[in-house]
Amino acid sequence: MASQPNSRKTFIDSAINLARSYNFHGLDLDWEYPATDTDMTNLGVLLKEWRDAVVAESSNSGKAPLLLTAAFYYAPKIESRSYPIDSITTNLDWINAMAYDFYDPSWSQVTRAPAALYDPESQYNGNYGVVAWIQAGLPAKKLVLGFPFYGYAWRLVNADNHGLFAPTNGEGTGSDGVMLYKQIKQFMAQNGAATVFNASIVGDYCYAGTTWIGYDDTQSISTKVSYAKGKGLLGYFAWHVAADDNWVLSQLG
Known part of the structure; x- marks a missing residue:
């Protein structure tokens, strides 16, 4: 979809129409994951065209512009492929950094924390991703830290x-x-x-x-919430909330 102007336009127009038909406040993109440098370039183009279309639609409808967000990898690089930071910063209201699923039993042959905030032996941890995004140029106030509820x-x-x-x-x-x-x-x-x-x-x-x-249980989540506040992040989000009626955040007060 992102590689062709026509398919990008079709996607963008249909997404905006869908959001307006259900009175959504915005739209969230989930691309897991851009596999090449060309994909990353196309992602940057898609975000710009999407933002331009949202601004134009708002002007024509007289309604407040839709929010545009995206769920991205926990860090600004996937192997050697870098996210288009300038386009992300300019065109998205915020990003949701997926700081979880670092390890699982399908391939890890030792016990590991699936969503550690810190890890002295590996870059696979939430703090590494947060610091890397900010150092790459993304403002902290456009960064939301993800937690897993599983x-x-x-x-x-x-x-x-x-x-x-x-x-x-x-x-x-x-x-x-x-x-x-x-x-x-x-x-x-x-x-x-x-x-x-x-x-x-x-x-x-x-x-x-x-x-x-x-x-992650109550103490881990509360520590991560404090971390997000201390780093000046926009906030935090929980993945898999809809499937679980025992929410950790409800215990935080």
């Missing part, structure tokens, strides 16, 4: 070795290891699972038998 379950090789980086051999439970927050809480209650909050990385995990689950 976790991943690993199967431990040895039930007695249950810390971070413990050897595993696949998914512990759930669909592909994915567990919603309410399912994790149910697992803890039903199995008397031990729970751990790791303040160094800002991440939670629990374990019972050979099942080990990495997730």
Whole structure:
């Protein structure tokens, strides 16, 4: 779609019409993920044309301009491919940085925090992404930090070795290891699972038998909220809220 002027226009016009027909306040783009440098260039063009169309539609309709946002990778580079920072800054109201899904049991053979805020051994953490976006030129007030309301379950090789980086051999439970927050809480209650909050990385995990689950609980989320405020970010968002009636943010007061 993004590679051709005609298809871009069709997409943009239909998106604006859809938003207006349902009285939406705006539109959010989710492209996971631009796979080439050309894709990144086309993304920048798409955002400019979309913003121009939103401004024109607002002028013609007399309504307030639609908000334009996007869900992007947690950092401004995917391998060697850089997001079009200038176009993003100029044409989007904000971006939602997907600071989660760093690790999962489908490929990681040791237990890891799926959405750590810090990680001294890897760049796969929320703080790295936030700092990188800001250093790349995105204003902090156009950056929103993402939290997951779900976790991943690993199967431990040895039930007695249950810390971070413990050897595993696949998914512990759930669909592909994915567990919603309410399912994790149910697992803890039903199995008397031990729970751990790791303040160094800002991440939670629990374990019972050979099942080990990495997730974010109240303390991790509240720490991340404070972090977002301290960095001057626009805010934070939670992914998978619609599927879960036990929301961590509701516990923050």
